[in-house]
Each structure stands twice: as C-alpha cells, then as structure tokens.
C-alpha cells in the first residue's frame with residue numbers, strides 16, 4: 333500500500349530534517365516542500381560530501397524522484413536559480429527533476445529590503461529573521477497583492493502587476509523606513525531573464541500528487557523550520573511567517589488532510605534556537621558550550637551561532653498535540669556522548685506553581701523556570717552506530733525515557749551526519 337509521510341521539525345528548526353528526508357527518499361516517487369522559503373537550511377552529507385539546500389527539496393540528489401515545490405512555499409527566483417546551478421555543476425539534473433506550483437508567491441528584492449528595514453527599525457526587539465524577505469512576502473500573500481509564479485506566464489500583465497506592488501513597497505521603504513527605492517525596470521528585467529528557466533517547471537502540483545496516489549506511489553512531505561516557529565502555534569511574535577505544523581503539508585501542497593498517513597516528528601536530542609524569543613531550557617554554562625561546539629550549532633542559512641539547551645518535554649508535548657505526531661526521529665544523539673549528566677525538562681515552575689502545560693500567554697515562557705529529571709551520561713561513542721543493541725546502556729535509558737514521557741515511539745535514531753549513520757527501528761513507509 334502507498335503512503336504519504338510528512339516530516340516536520342518539533343522544536344525551533346534545525347533538528348536535522350534534511351538528512352532524514354534524503355534517507356526516506358529511497359522509498360518514494362516524489363518529495364514535496366509545502367511552506368517556508370529559502371530561510372530554511374537543510375544539510376545533507378553523503379559519503380562525506382556536504383550539500384546545503386535552502387529551497388529545493390532534499391530529495392533532489394536521487395534519480396527517478398520528482399521534487400515538487402507546493403503552493404505554500406514562497407520563492408525567490410534568484411535564490412532558486414543560484415541553488416539549482418550549483419547542483420547542476422555537481423552533475424544533478426535539477427531542472428529535469430523539479431516542478432513548481434503555479435500558486436507559489438514570488439519573493440522580490442523589495443521584500444528582502446523591507447525585511448531588513450523592519451528588523452532595523454525594531455532595534456532591540458528585532459525578531460532575528462534570516463533577512464530573506466519571508467515575512468513581507470507572506471504579508472503580501474494574505475493582503476492579496478503578491479505576484480505568484482503563474483503571473484510569469486503572462487508577460488504583458490506582469491509589468492503592470494509588478495508596478496503596483498513596487499509602488500506600495502517603495503512608499504513604505506522611502507516614507508516609513510527611510511530607505512532607498514527599488515527600481516521597477518531592474519526587477520522587471522531580472523524577472524524576464526529568470527522566466528525562461530522557470531516556465532517549463534510550472535505545474536499543477538496537487539494534480540501530480542493525486543496521480544501518484546492513484547498509481548499507489550509513496551510521497552514524502554518535507555517541512556521546514558519547526559513547530560515553535562509556527563505563525564499560529566509558535567512562540568509569537570518570535571516566529572516565522574508560515575505554518576510549520578503538520579497540517580501545513582495539506583494546505584501548502586493541495587492534498588486533503590485525510591491523505592496524510594504518518595507524521596514523523598524530528599527531534600534533536602537537546603534543543604537549539606536561532607534568533608530571538610523565549611527558550612526556557614537555554615544553557616549559558618559548560619553544557620551549553622559543549623552542545624554548541626560538539627554539535628557545530630551554527631545556522632545553515634545565516635551562519636549565526638544557535639542558542640543551545642536541554643531537551644524540553646513540556647514543549648514537545650505541545651508539538652505532539654499540534655501536529656498529530658505518529659512517531660519520532662531522534663537526531664544528534666552522538667553530541668551528548670561523554671557528558672557526565674544529561675537533563676530533560678519535564679515541567680515548568682511559573683509564579684511558584686508547577687505546571688506541565690505551555691503558558692497561555694507566550695511571553696510568560698520567559699518567566700518559566702524549567703524543572704528537570706536528570707540522567708547519567710555515557711562514556712562510549714554512539715557516533716555512526718547502526719544497531720540499537722550496540723548503544724551504551726545509559727543512551728538506551730535516555731531514549732526510552734523520552735518515549736515514555738511522550739507516549740510515542742522513536743522510530744529512527746540518527747547517530748551522525750552521514751546517510752548510513754542511522755538506526756531504523758520502524759520505517760514509516762513499511
């Protein structure tokens with residue numbers, strides 16, 4: 333029987349989704365991105381070679397797999413072409429494998445300028461965005477003024493539509509933000525140049541997905557960012573501008589929710605976050621330094637150091653609830669190797685009361701003191717292990733404790749960056 337599997341991040345992004353998507357792609361006909369844009373950074377390591385993808389689905393390295401960009405994704409044509417050309421130089425025929433929905437909003441250079449100007453104006457309260465224009469383009473989508481991929485099809489009306497949107501952007505840039513104007517001619521000519529490469533890839537993504545379903549083929553839906561960066565369910569306002577919960581896979585690809593069979597939640601063995609916003613289990617001690625340096629915790633898109641902390645089960649319970657997680661994939665367990673003790677936050681203390689719930693007011697997360705259960709660490713390396721039975725006893729206990737706390741199985745354990753550094757206990761496609 334064919335299956336539709338969704339892979340999402342259950343924390344603040346950077347859980348290691350790219351590697352797992354690449355791995356699970358062995359069993360699928362297509363991989364679909366459904367939200368976000370080139371703010372994402374998915375790192376794949378295959379036989380020691382590292383590839384970082386931002387916009388193109390992480391299945392692209394596989395022959396005979398279609399990579400689809402669904403309507404929920406916002407596209408910078410400049411970023412897309414740059415990423416594609418780099419892959420093509422390495423022998424990957426990107427333009428043969430990639431299809432793009434006609435409904436994707438287009439990120440213009442003026443969206444980037446607005447993103448940077450907004451952050452500058454916010455000063456100390458800045459969100460810490462990736463500066464890729466993501467927020468402004470989703471704003472324009474909701475305001476019904478955005479250019480969509482389908483607008484590239486009609487060259488004659490394209491300039492007029494672009495003129496209207498730039499009038500608005502330039503008004504904001506010059507009058508509100510005190511920034512430079514963006515040139516209509518320059519952006520229009522850029523779009524015309526990019527258009528020829530893009531036109532052959534424009535497709536009916538939801539139609540293609542339905543065809544695969546009829547042909548009983550497996551599909552993988554690749555999320556970007558993580559549940560706590562969700563515009564509705566995340567740590568607002570310190571979030572991205574798309575929905576990152578599992579339901580977005582349906583809206584952002586045009587496949588009805590009843591067709592999603594298994595939701596895989598990717599969870600890092602500890603927690604990280606890039607950018608501003610609350611983070612109850614954040615560490616500022618030698619353990620935090622260990623996680624950051626051994627885990628090489630630097631943003632794949634911006635290179636910024638990630639904030640690090642212990643695993644937070646109060647937050648993860650929320651992810652399970654918001655995203656109907658079927659099972660987990662635990663990543664970067666090897667980063668914990670050699671620590672004498674490891675902690676998991678099981679409850680928060682808020683205004684002298686103990687709670688196992690996320691606070692109603694997100695800003696209260698800043699006042700939540702994490703309460704921990706402590707675990708003994710392990711000396712032996714788990715790096716590259718391929719069998720659960722080879723794990724050090726205390727690592728097994730740590731994994732089992734997470735399963736018990738979340739009442740869900742950890743179906744895959746990633747023990748290193750390479751494709752084969754993986755323990756598959758239950759393949760979601762089988």
Ligand code: IMP
Nearest residue numbers: 345371372373460461462571572606607
């Ligand atoms: P934006 O998505 O560029 O608007 O940034 C909003 C917030 O989401 C910032 O805190 C970013 O650091 C964060 N963010 C966006 N994309 C990613 C990602 O792929 N991984 C981790 N954090 C991200």
